[in-house]
Amino acid sequence: MENQTFRGDILILERLKVTSESVIPAFILLLLVYIFIVVSNLGLVALIFRSQGLQQPMYLLLCNMSINDVLGATIIIPHVLRDLLISNSVRYIHYIDCAIQAFCVHLHASASHTVLMIMAFDRYVAICSPLRYATIMTNGMVVKLSVAAWAIAFVLVLILVGLSVRLSRCRWIIFNPFCDNASLFKLSCESVLINNIYGLTYTVVLLGSSIGSVTLTYLKIAAVCVQSRNKMLNSKALQTCTTHLAVYVILLVSGFIIVILHRFPQLSDHRKVASILGHVALPALNAIIYGLQIKEVRQRIMTLFHNNKVALMEVK
Template sequence: MENQTLSMDILVLEGLKVSPQSSVPAFVLLLLIYVFIMVSNVGLVVLISTERSLHQPMYLLFCNMSINDAFGSTVILPGVLSDMFTPTSERFIHYHDCVLQAFLGHFHAGASHTVLMIMAFDRYVAICSPLRYAAVMTGRTVATLSAAAWASVFFLVLILVGLSVRLSRCRRVVLNPFCDNASLFKLSCESVLANHIYGLGYTAVLLGSSLGSVALTYLKIAIVCLSTKNKSSHSKALQTCASHLAVYIVLLVSGFIIVVLHRFPHLSDHRKLASILLHVIPPSVNAVIYGLQIKAVRIKNP
């Protein structure tokens, strides 16, 4: 009985189906991307921290995203890389490590949305109420909003994963390259109705508030831009908003692709690849977009 209990705590990751000929190129490519993500995002955090001219709310929020991107990639990619040369039957992970990885992966995805919501609010105040910007977006306000963004996601994801942990397990195979909440509750033979209800509610609240706030914010920004005759004001608004919108659209599209692929079981291999790309494409693109914007600011203000 003790051996059986112990064996149920050791799970098998199904992983990606990569041919022996493609293993080395895939490993090298993914490793280079991971190194780029870490170097670029950590570099941006160091640059913003040390450059006094960048100690502004918008760039401090960039720090939030860069830290989150580096953190999210580290949760997933090292494990995927280490499993690439491991036979499928030997890709083991302890149940507790699987739970932790699922929690951290969802925490990263959720924090991406909440931090971007704060960034949308920052752009709204800067463009629609420029005279009040310094009074509204103080350092204390940025710290408070950032803490709220991380804390709200922490508790929501804690409940999400906690509902899966409460279930007994009758399976040992994780049908994914890494652990997520769906992988956890699919290990159980019990009813997972509560998991589905909360999962849908969590997704609706997170995406609904995210989409709603960003759409409302940029609708008001567009109204302000159209109501003023100052063309330079239009140009400045577009420049400051373009990076945020690009980052948000990349995150949204990457997430929706996975949701759509879940509806087609015969495309499970494509879904697995898309789930990895969610932790690869946004962090890579974000670093490039933020880096270019910071470079433009430093050129204008040497």
């Protein structure tokens, strides 16, 4: 297929290796997970905006994560579902669609880090400067932090993908179930030194600032908790920070697994599955972790279910 010639901007995407017996179960399971991701995350956003008691900086910042999770799942899962139905056919994609998908894939990954960084800052102010929290974390500050998180991710990814789009193409096969930046610049026979330099810089800046800021933030929070003998303060810190740290650790571990698997070409099939799971498992887990571990959100959800149950009983 490498020698096959295509005119225009038509590319070939590599298929997932799924047995014929597994196609239908995989399709149904993935569809159900996608529905859960969309309904749970958008439902969480709607719940926060509908409930006056939940319109606090912490929950408003959480909306960024929920929206980003829906974006990340929607970029990949519908394409994978389609591919499962046409698993025996050659998969084609227009170059412009491939570039857009690559941009969205990296935007989702980058925004995951920048959003978690501003959420860590919110927890730092709430625990380390509780008396100043209301004056620092105003609605205006929440908007500024949210815009900054998305704008930084947008600019970094725009440059990343833009450097790949500028290259001429001599190949037409994407050795991946979906498009990403590496897939784009591997289509070219030109020198990709600039792409590699910026890609490394982009990774170091994003991960370095993310890991550094979150680590520093929680070290300061831990220091405050150790110095304070206030059990209520320590309990609040543990409750609100455990959720954030769990999501952050899951994000880092999944990212490192994909990077490590890139180093072993013989494990390419495992890498493809891991990269897809990163856009499936993380959004689903985030909705569960934030929806069930945060006390106020959990109480609101239980109240809604109770009211619906009572309404149904009255109808009967």
